[in-house]
Amino acid sequence: MTKFGEFGGQYIPETLMQTIAELTEAYEFYREDEEFQRELKDLYDNYAGRPSRLYEAKQMSQQLGGAKIYLKREDLNHTGSHKINNVLGQVLLAKKMGKRRIIAETGAGQHGVAAATVAALLGLECQVFMGYEDTQRQALNVFRMELLGATVTPVMSGSRTLKDAVNAALKEWVSRIDDTHYVIGSVVGPAPFPRMVRDFQKIIGEEIKEQVLEKEGKLPTAIVACLGGGSNAMGAFYPFLEDKEVRLIGCEAAGHGVETDKHAATLTKGSVGILHGMKSYFCQDGYGQITEVHSISAGLDYPGVGPEHALLFEEKRAEYVAVTDDEAVEAFYYLSRTEGIIPAIESAHAVAHAMKIAPLMQADEVLVINLSGRGDKDVAAIARYKGVQIHE
């Protein structure tokens, strides 16, 4: 129940076990509760703006030659990414459980912004932990969270990125479990989080299926999604797991290249280990020390991956590839100029891989890119990457 094959589990301090048991019980109850599901659907549709569009990228399809390309527009959700799907579910659940405060970790800031937003909506206190490096890379999102009434705590330990923000949030939770729920932002952490977050994100894949069937009368040939912890990928893949003919492709961050030590390609280069409450794949050395990872994208800059992805990887049900910083930036520009859509630098990793495989596919094949977020937050970082000085 807590595992995906050998992966997953509950590798957490004893102090948290009771609260995790209560969370599991509440989740099992509310996932079957019609009123909860009705409230959640109302929030999805009327607050987040679901269903998100499935947009046919005609220029891109034509230029690349080959597959017919569709973009699943999670970037059009309220707060600008798929993260809102999970946060609405978890914060609604936390409220039902009588919690008055939520905490969250964030990398790029998208999950933190979503958490701060929903906390404001549902009237809960919110504290967001963010690696110091990321607060610098994504300064605008820090201000955005504060604007929404959240407290942002910069994390100074370790590599000062997403991994360390998770550590800090876990430490805060273990100190204050009575009134606080930890809204984990991806399909990671101890059970029930990986399954619960996947369930709140599977709406993406359910909509893709319905929309592609409606437009094309058949299932897509392939779905491409970027992958840090793996929540947008898991949400897009899950409803297709039994449709074996659909290729599912996750794109990890190769940073400067998987042959260097500056990447975050966990499945491509990592090995099985135990961290953040789960057994999964991690970037680590021979002694089990977690290694520092690198990606231009703060949201993919994580040394682990969700346990269900680890299982799909070992079962070969999904394929996992690595995309470099340079390729992602090129795709960031390409989509902006070809379709007039600025993708999040995370999502640009998926766009980059789609650009590689689309020309190799047939004209009657359908390729869906999960455009997990919008790129407004990345504009300043891309300018820096290109050596452009911007004064806001």
Added chain:
Amino acid sequence: MNRIVKAFQDNRRKKLIGFLTGGDPDLATTKELILEMAASGMDIIEIGIPFSDPAAEGPIIERANIRGIASRTTVDHLFEMVAELRKELQIPILFMTYANLIFAYGKERFMKNCEASGIDGIIVPDLPLEEMGEFKEACQKHGVIQISMLAPTSTARIEKIVAEAEGFLYCVSSLGVTGMRENLATSIAPLIEKIGSVVPCAIGFGISTPKQAKEMSQLADGVIIGSAIVAIIEKHGKKSPGPMGEFIKEIRKEMDTDA
């Protein structure tokens, strides 16, 4: 017989259990500190293996982990050091380590080396009852005791935890991570009362003064002191064995004095 079990059979005094991080500030000092601990009245010693992500630790022990990694101390160095110490020391020694360090090393190889070097047990803070099966077989095969933990939130789980407990039960004093606490709320006391004499109980997390050590020891069979010792090591570095020994003697004296 395992040295931990033997230590708790001797009930002439409450047990004083001390923690330090291996390789903080360097391996030679760690060895000196362990000898000093044993000479100053410690009953059991816990050595933390430095880890990149010590998620159960407060800032003091977290910094010790960073120093341990900076001194390039690995578990292999610690196995060698313990084997060396065993020539003159019979005090029970445990490893305090996160699950990934054992998993990456190979659980069978890890426990085999524990047995060979003279490590009597392991404490793994990210391995609750539900996941203790991960290393159970390897531990049993090599006579390494896996210490179970009990927290103030364990009320509904206490029977299952006690049933699996070996050596002693590590009772977490209060919510939160490791670290010195000025006011030590004893929310663990009612749970320890329930356990009675089925398994020895030692209280840890937050104990930093002789007075706190005495109070806590009266509730249990022993106390565990970590951050307060590590803070002395942080302050005095290579010269820490002396001041640390004085601190331990003070605690020992207070604990052994009749109230």
